[in-house]
Amino acid sequence: MARTGSPRLDFRSDTRTVPDARMRAAMAAAEVGDDVYGDDPTVAVLEETVAELLGTEAALLTPTGTMANLLAPLAASGPPGSPAPRLIAGADTHMAFLESDGLRRFGEVELLPVEQRPDGLPDPAALTELLSTGTGRPTVVCLENTSMMRSGNALDAPATRSVAALAHRYGAHLHLDGARLANAAVALGVRPVELAEPADSVAFSLSKGLGAPVGGLLCGSREYVAYARELRGWLGGSMHQAGVVAAPALVALGRLPDLAADHGLAAALASGLETVPGVEVLRPPRPTNMVMARLAGLAPEECAARLAGQGVRVLPLPNGHVRFVTHRAHDMISVREAVRALAAVAATVPAARRTADGDLPGRGHSTTWMEEA
Incomplete structure (x- = not known):
C-alpha cells in the first residue's frame, strides 16, 4: 500500500485532514435513516444547519463538492429534462480549470471561460460581453470564493454583489462556488451568510479546512434544491444511511472559528x-x-x-x-x-541559474500578484 x-x-491541500476521535465517535453514534427516502435525521439536521448558516431556504448533501458544482448549473436551468445551460466561469476557477470535462460530458454544459481580475473577480467588460451574447440557453455565472488560483484571496460581500447585479441584469443565475467560503468569512470577520446572500445558489464544503472526511452541500431555494435532489439521484449521488457522513460534518461546523x-x-x-x-x-x-x-x-x-x-x-x-x-x-x-x-x-540551485530566471541573487522577494498566463 x-x-x-x-x-x-x-x-x-486542506483535504489532507483526517477525522479525529470526536468525529469518529460522532460517526459511530449517528442516528441514521435512509436519505434516498428523505428520512435520515442526521442528514436533515446538517442540511437545515447549513441552509441557516448561508441564509438559503434549503440545502442538499452531496458526496463531493465536485458533484455539488455539477448539479448547480443543471438545477439552475430548471427541472430535469430542461436544456443544459451556458456556464460562464473565470478561466482559473476550479469549475473551469478542473471540473470542466465533467460539466461538458455529463451535464452537456456549454462552458465559457472568462478573464479574471487579479483579485479573482471576473473582468466586468468580458463578463458583460458574454452575458449580452446569449444563445437562448439558460445562463449561469460562477463566482469562486476563496479564489484558489489567486492565492486563496477572499472576496468580500460588495464584490459578490457587484457580480450578482451584473448577472441578474441579464437574467442569469449566480452560482457561488464557496468550497472555502468559511475561510473567506473568517478572514473578513463576517458571517458566512453575508458572503452567500447575493448568490442564487451556493456550493459549500466541510471536507477541507474544517476537516470533515467527505461531503459537500448545494444550497438555494426550495424549488432549486428539489430539482438538484432529483438530479443527484440520476448521477448516483443519493446515499442511504448517510447520517454517518453528516455526523462528522456537524462536528466540523462547530470548528469554523x-x-x-x-x-x-x-x-x-x-x-x-x-x-x-x-x-x-x-x-x-x-x-x-x-x-x-x-x-x-x-x-x-x-x-x-x-x-x-x-x-x-x-x-x-x-x-x-x-x-x-x-x-x-x-x-x-x-x-x-x-x-x-x-x-x-x-x-x-546555482545562484547563476536563479539570476537567469529573474531572481534577485542572495535574498528572497515577494510580489503582490501572479503574472497572468
Whole structure:
C-alpha cells in the first residue's frame, strides 16, 4: 500500500485532514435513516444547519463538492429534462480549470471561460460581453470564493454583489462556488451568510479546512434544491444511511472559528518562505490559508519533487508556483520544517541559474500578484 507521509508535512491541500476521535465517535453514534427516502435525521439536521448558516431556504448533501458544482448549473436551468445551460466561469476557477470535462460530458454544459481580475473577480467588460451574447440557453455565472488560483484571496460581500447585479441584469443565475467560503468569512470577520446572500445558489464544503472526511452541500431555494435532489439521484449521488457522513460534518461546523489558526500559520509560512534566497511569494490583499511560492531556476514539478524528498508535500501549479495549504494537522513546527525544506532545495540551485530566471541573487522577494498566463 502506498504511503503518503505525515499530514503534518502535507501541504498539498486542506483535504489532507483526517477525522479525529470526536468525529469518529460522532460517526459511530449517528442516528441514521435512509436519505434516498428523505428520512435520515442526521442528514436533515446538517442540511437545515447549513441552509441557516448561508441564509438559503434549503440545502442538499452531496458526496463531493465536485458533484455539488455539477448539479448547480443543471438545477439552475430548471427541472430535469430542461436544456443544459451556458456556464460562464473565470478561466482559473476550479469549475473551469478542473471540473470542466465533467460539466461538458455529463451535464452537456456549454462552458465559457472568462478573464479574471487579479483579485479573482471576473473582468466586468468580458463578463458583460458574454452575458449580452446569449444563445437562448439558460445562463449561469460562477463566482469562486476563496479564489484558489489567486492565492486563496477572499472576496468580500460588495464584490459578490457587484457580480450578482451584473448577472441578474441579464437574467442569469449566480452560482457561488464557496468550497472555502468559511475561510473567506473568517478572514473578513463576517458571517458566512453575508458572503452567500447575493448568490442564487451556493456550493459549500466541510471536507477541507474544517476537516470533515467527505461531503459537500448545494444550497438555494426550495424549488432549486428539489430539482438538484432529483438530479443527484440520476448521477448516483443519493446515499442511504448517510447520517454517518453528516455526523462528522456537524462536528466540523462547530470548528469554523478555528480556521483563523490556519490563516495565522499561512501568514507565518509566507513570511518564512520570503527569507529563502530565490523564493517569490504571492501576497493577495485578503489572504486565507494558501501560500503560493516560486523558486527561481526550478519548474514547479521539479520543486515539488525535491520538497517531497525533504518530506514536505506541495502541489505544483501551471502558473510556475507551488501551493502550500495550511490545515488542522499543521502547527508552527510544520511551518518551520517547510521553510527549512525549501531552503535546502534552494541551496541546490546555482545562484547563476536563479539570476537567469529573474531572481534577485542572495535574498528572497515577494510580489503582490501572479503574472497572468
